[in-house]
Amino acid sequence: MELKAVLAIFGVFIGCCSNIVCLELIVKYDKGAGHLVTFTQFLFVACHGLFATSKFFAVKRIISLKDYITLVTMFFISTICNNYAFNFNIPMPLLMIFRSGSLMANMIMGIIILNKSYDALKYISVILITIGICICTIVSGMNLNLKDEKKTNENNYGYSVLFWWSIGILLMTISLFVSALMGLYQETLYKKNGKHPDEALFYTHLLPLPFFIPLARNIFQHTEIAFQSEPIFIPILELAIPCQVLYLIANMITQYICIRSVYVLTTECTSLTVTLVVTLRKFASLIFSIFYFNNPFTSAHWIGTIFVFIGTVIFVEIIPKMKESCDKSRSKSVDKIYFESIEPRAHIKYQELSSNEK
DSSP: OOHHHHHHHHHHHHHHHHHHHHHHHHHHHOTTTHHHHHHHHHHHHHHHHHHHTSTTTTSOOSSOHHHHHHHHHHHHHHHHHHHHHGGGTOOHHHHHHHHTTHHHHHHHHHHHHHOOOOOHHHHHHHHHHHHHHHHHHHHHHHTOOOSSSOOSSHHHHHHHHHHHHHHHHHHHHHHHHHHHHHHHHHHHHHHHHOOOHHHHHHHHHHTTGGGGGGGHHHHHHHHHHHHTSOEEEETTTTEEEEHHHHHHHHHHHHHHHHHHHHHHHHHHSOHHHHHHHHHHHHHHHHHHHHHHTTOOOOHHHHHHHHHHHHHHHHHTTHHHHHHHHHHHHHHHHHHHHHHHHHHHHHHHHHHHHHHHHO
């Protein structure tokens, strides 16, 4: 594997896992800060691309603007649905597990839209992933925390919380399938125009910025909350920065590292490698989130997570690929031993022929 691909893999793990930590720190302080987080991420990536990639639009665009607009519309809908899910009592571990169902969503959309067919192992993996997500979803619904609110009517309140939690699940489901549709559309664009990660990264973050205009009031409100948060003293700068502002800055930087690494990885590695890296990253983020933030995670959640992970491993065909790789390595070793064994005999035969000629 080339150095560029190795660095991209490290970037995915370091950038994406750090980004999840920053996001959870922000959301724990202010659950409604999702739009502010997304806006700052898009603005940061777009400004960077304007300088580094587009050279202030001096570089000619390869993919049409119409295709990018279609792509970013789907991307924006998916992101907004995920942001709103935080407002409906959806914990971070459940959100990460739900996102692991992207393989299932991609398969379903591929069958419906592109008339694709898959082998039996693919369907088994989808069933395992679906079971895992259902287990985690049901258990999370049964263990909703109702202690933080005053209850005038306990039964009515319980139904109210369950209703809004169901809305959050619906939003995550919409986000999952819109994201799958976006992936299929992006795959079609890459086949048609070739892979251009820097250009795609820039335009998919620049074009959605006008979509934030209707959300300006919400973004402004949560910006005020961020600046009013408890300050953290930075010794190197000798400056006190509000903790939410610091987390937002860290979130922007880590998000750029994360998404830039994923875009590079798609051009340097096979889809199997990309899917494997992203899946392992999600699993690592989930485990870190549970232990570092002490998120509630029962034995049923672990069972669901194992189902999702095993299903994903089957889907990306890791075991057959590893077996194939081992067989190739063993074959090369046998060939090497064979040639090394016949080489001395060939040398002796050559010497005998030379002596006879003399």
